[in-house]
Amino acid sequence: MGFTTVTELEYDAATARVYEHGWQSWSPSGWYSLDARPPRPTAPNHHVMAYRPDVEARGFQGEGLLAVSTGDDVLVVGATTPDLVPSIRCEARGDRLVISADDEVELTRSAPANANQALADWADTFGSFDVRVFGPSWCSWYAYWGKVTERDVMAEVRQFDDHGLSVDLVLLDEGYQAEIGDWLTPRDDFGSTVRLAADIRSGGRRAGIWVAPFLLGSKSETARLHPDWLVPGVTAGTNWGQEQLVLDVTHPGAARHLQDVFTELCRQGYDHFKLDFLYAGAIEGRRHIPLNGIAAYRHGLRLIREAVGPNRILHGCGAPILPSLGLVDCMRVSPDTDPLVDPPSGDISQPGQRGARSTSVAREFLHGRWWANDPDCLIVQPDIQDRERWAEHVENAPGLRMSSDPIGSLDRWGLDRTRELLTPSSARPHPLKDPDA
Template structure:
């Protein structure tokens, strides 16, 4: 659908525009009219961290854009999670012209804090969504061991939790255990056993979680080789792990049974928290077995996962389209990955780095307690982490999950004390919101 005008607003030197990015890693925030919002610095970043196939050379929000001008905040937003238009704002003389490529709703608020206007919109948009759950403190293997994690590594850290009086309810096995992306039930040769790991984690009363990228299938995987009919033809989800990533077509009956069988087996092994990563792939448009658009296919796929795991296990979105995930996940990464480095080497703040993780998670604090529990990514405070004090303060100030991801043995005294201090249960209640017009860090 072509873009059409939906509103014309006055503007001045103090006007700011809120861009909401497509998925977890897409930059989001408030910008003055003379600013240049972040854009992808490489085609692969565009596919994997922005909205595939959608370009933006002006202010643009995916399903949500807002303008704060004087005492008014105008919120322009999608009508439903099932259809997410792109919404643009462009200066034309003395007017800021808002256009959209789909049906939208325009509301005006007199909230003095623009973020509160976004929160009010989020409350209304989420009407009927499930109540937000409370989550206990967690530990994740990713920033400790990256893709080379082993069963032995994880259990080495688990044994140190009690020794150092670290409160950890959930132990999350992140990426690296699998033999290939898409071959989820075949561990890497030198990993160990996912079955034994889950049992050992649970032995001491802790919960076991596991990472899966359910809608990705690596071109070189056994799944791709044996079942090409399960893939969306001609569609790439980007290049990662050294090879092209293809998209599982959940509208194909065989692929749907396969992914449900995978999650049923992981439940049987003892996992009850599923970090669903790179799930933007499921929402990429393409010629599927059934004639569904990308968002409809994504929402179908997420419902298939919920059917497989049941109502009481946790679905944790990451790399996920934000609006289309409403009502489908219990917690959601609302920022790019953090990193031991503050700045991403590419300069693209959708890529791993503390600066982008801070700015986008602060911009999306208004979603916490309204749509789900926010995940602003992990606490990492070992000595080689740049500006670790600032990152710890960011985690402390924000709402949502508290998840450590350091090798416990790599922490110095300050790092251990700070980790112990910040591993506290998350509150399901909405968080006091910063005012972007008054607080430069908002």
């Protein structure tokens, strides 16, 4: 479906601002002046993995949500349902801003105290859910990256006790698996996910684990044995030195496999599931049952929820934002942070503190309304660039508080700051700042 005009606005170029909402967790989002150049992918692989695949942006473009502040009021243009997420454009043509969309949208005009409140009011109308409180957590990713072992994680658990750190959840991140997609086969030198969960839980803590449920690495045993479980001819990008393929959750065998994986992880003792690279499940392609990408994605998340039950935690990451509504308990609302402030590519969808800060701030209005926001982990060991500013961002951001440093590497300042910031989340919406303040 092509773009059709939905409204036109008079504007003052000096005061008008446009809010672009990105497709998924890692897609840049924010308010921009009319003379700004919004972030766009700098490489084809970035486009697939961090923006909306197969959609080229023109002018200002939001995925399911775009807003225009004219100075006097705010016009919010949004999707009508999480099952249908239109692309919405804003382009200056002469003395008018022309708003167009490629499917049905709703328009809401208001004059709030600040422009971000208009986004919050729209989110309240679009969908409101009970939001859980999350205890302070620790994640293995920035401490050990993809080389994590069972022994590493348990060494950190002992450090929590030695330093009096309050940690409720210990999250085993990427690196334990033999291959992407072979979730129940640990890497040869990792150890045992079964024993790790039991050891974490023996100290009164909860055990969490990372899974990219809709990805299958081309080198994985699962992809080799079950090519019929794949969405044919579709790639979710190149990562881990191989092409990433997409699991067809509408195929009966693939659906059983998906649920079997999560049933087994629950049996092992994990009750918090960080579901990463979820964008893959929404990529368009020919599936066993002819569903579009969003419908297939929501079907896949429902299958996971059926397997884990209502009380375990589904934590979205790299996830299409609007299509995840009502299906996850917490959501990464930014790209990954990083020891570096800026990614070498200059693309703020890629790991880096600057992009993680800006997009997280631009999505603060979602916290306490749709889920608990995840602004990404606190990392404050001495070699982290601008670590004081990153810690300040985590302190001011609503949502999860999760450390990801090797505790033994922290100096006195880093340890004190970690102890200070490891607090439970709030279930309430966050006070919103004026984006022009």
